[in-house]
Amino acid sequence: MQQLLLLGNEAVGMGALHAGLSAVFGYPGTPSTEVFEFVEKLAPKYGVRAVWSANEKVAFEEALGMSHAGKRSMVTMKHVGLNVAADPFMNSAMTGVNGGLVVAVADDPGMHSSQNEQDSRYYADFARLPCFEPSSQQEAYDMMRSIFEVSETMDVPVMLRLVTRLSHSRANITPNTDILDQNPLNPSNDWKKWVLLPPNARIRNRLLIEKQRDLVNLSERSPYNSLDLKEGAKLGIISTGIATNYVMENVADLEQPVNLLKISQYPIPEHLIKEIVRASDELLVVEEGYPFVESKMLGIFGIPGKTVRGKLSGDIPATGEMNCDFVRKALGLAPFSKLNFDPGVLPGRPPMLCKGCPHADAFKALKKAAESIPGTKMFSDIGCYTLGVLPPYLCGETCVDMGASVSMAYGSASAGVYPVVAIIGDSTFIHSGMTPLIGAAKHDADITVMIMDNSFVAMTGAQETMTTGQPLIDLIERLGVDRSHIVPFNPLPRHHNENVNLIRRELEHHGTSVLIPQRVCVKAAKR
Template structure:
């Protein structure tokens, strides 16, 4: 029996995985991937079956844990935002070498246009690099169906399958027809080729050749995939390639979604070369419309760019950066085929000049505010002070009114960049990092600083949660002092203070004292996130 419900793309994917017999989900929160794990955590089936759904410390541990479950024969997934794949890149690329036993999905949620991210890297390059198959749903329904399909593909070829979401699918609701019953979970099973799971050079060399052979089979699989389609049309003066959600923006242009030109839709990789070759050979020109970086277009052009009839983001028909939308796709098609019937539109009204920008800001009552207010005052007398920021709500300290941080790179980089700058001669060099980011990737950097007694002040602004993504459990809650002591921070220079307005003067003094200490100092400033505090009161 099937029923129809309304789900976010993330939720549809999560439910698809649950209904396909998922045994364990592993993830670190990150926009736009967070709701995948949250949906699994809230689903009654998870409790009933005891499906693993605890947050991991970071994306690397998540992928390794998921691979362990796959090794044991059960179906697992690891989900993360696109930049999380960088953190998980080591186990991800090597999991192509070990292969999978139980079906395993690695879900990367890309954020083109950087709605809530520091770059717009496209995870399809990772799949290509690792030689892993990848699925890229174009709708909530496909996201649901691809979970099961992905597990089957993974088990058939004994390899993890990547699945690429993008913000506009992850965070968009749509009608999804779902199964009423979930399939049973896999039972424990031994791996088919035990040698392959020990990546010593001798084993790896054998396996690598096998992987290359399998990749050819996976390409053949893409050619016949139900998710990769060719739709012919009479006018071969132009051919269209769309992938993922770009399919929707393109079809939106036409009545009933019917393209006047032949169209290849790609939602499964490796790229189906024959499908693409056929389109290029039978059409005068080809427009490639894809969300994110020009992955397909680049592959089709090749480094020699010897086929001038291919168009897309690289030759200016579509914007080189940012996410697509129906308007940019319309303008791209119109640029290539001016005066196409149905594509002309009248000008709309502009945004009135009176409208001003409304940038995000730290909430009223947020402890990060008190930390920045005190920090700014404590370094007033040091014109060369540099504050190294990190990833989280407190990144907003860069904006007015605080304008308090000078760098933001990636998870954990505040501590290590401060250390490097201090070694170059910067004083004071101050790192500010949130509790969840600290346990994600800050601890190893802090150990470096301990070992050299680096002249830096590390402020761990602890709000007892993973705030930016909506308040998920933080893995270091209640343990931060012990973690710092365990790593070897000198107890005399490890301090904890409640980041409250009434403690402003004490915080200023504490920061000043620790700046004057020419060695490693850690201050844990603590106050529960105002958002989670409000929710728990309700």
């Protein structure tokens, strides 16, 4: 069959479509977005449902409902999105599934586009669920069939852990010649499994614990895990997911034979680990993310008589993205010689708001208005507008998690800080900003919330938002904000002075105000 040219994320989407997927749910977030978008693009052809959800928790529950109906479904999110979806994630481990359920989570080691580099494998472990971690685009494609099978035969949701470097790297892949049919509609009638009242939940938890041995056995036999022991090898290298590639890039240069264990399916294959440990004097553990396998192997007491090197020993950097060069150094290989050239000090070129971005004009007006009231504190949020914390705008002093601008502003105002501004995008507001605003409005908190309504989820490539324009204004009023303090305006340079005045008026109002700069994202408008 003809080879395809696919991003890692697209390979996941294609693999899922070819494995009988019926629906994908998700919330955009770099580096996960293209998994959903690829399925969305082909949805009509494959008769698959693909509509973005309000946030990751909602997306997860929708996917679980699809599974309850007997269909194969997938939910996509970035690593921090799983924090939002943690409640249904943890509890779906208890209910189990009906149709296969894949939780595709993309981690961002190196924090290319994220606020942390949490390792989702810990979540899978925490929930006692299996996790697959592909090492290549081809493997990501191939795995999707296995993942749905494991999900259905073991009655558990299964995590697919992706990382930026696989998600956003393109390669040629060979697809299957056959495409699986979708499951028929077959809603579960086994209500005791789905109603997590304590008597049922205790039974479900026991079942989940009893499954663990079988899940480990699946890992031991997995085609995605492989052990290669060599005669006379002293060094054993254990690598996981994409980190395996950085090992393979270097092993040919080693003079001595080495034992290799590749892990791409969890729970950790304990027997395979014991085998490579037994056969080696020294071990190097190479993982993209936290030292998950390394920590589990070592426990508190370590492995007597063996030297284990990795992130915990300091042989590999504990933070940042893995690469060939870190592994090369840890293996004691000389670096490749390179062009000897010192260009001198280069200026950085950080990302910036696009030319003509409506956020820029809104920030200019906000900054000007705030200048007249000393001590203004601004709480920002997750989106393109986070760039407003940088010069020349200097609008925002915090960026923590989705929706935190509104809740932190309320907390700060409660402490007596005045004036307090929350800066949040229209999509982030729907995702997690509405709930804190309900409480703030109920108590008429002395905060000014600026909802940057550009009608799109701009940062992740301009997906449509749920609510914009007049419906957004109506929604805010229904949340309890006084209509006379919901103030939409057009952030255009020619309206600068009047915008400054209306912003100042709301900053001076001692109660909850919502300012809404309304102008379409320039990137989206150009499409």
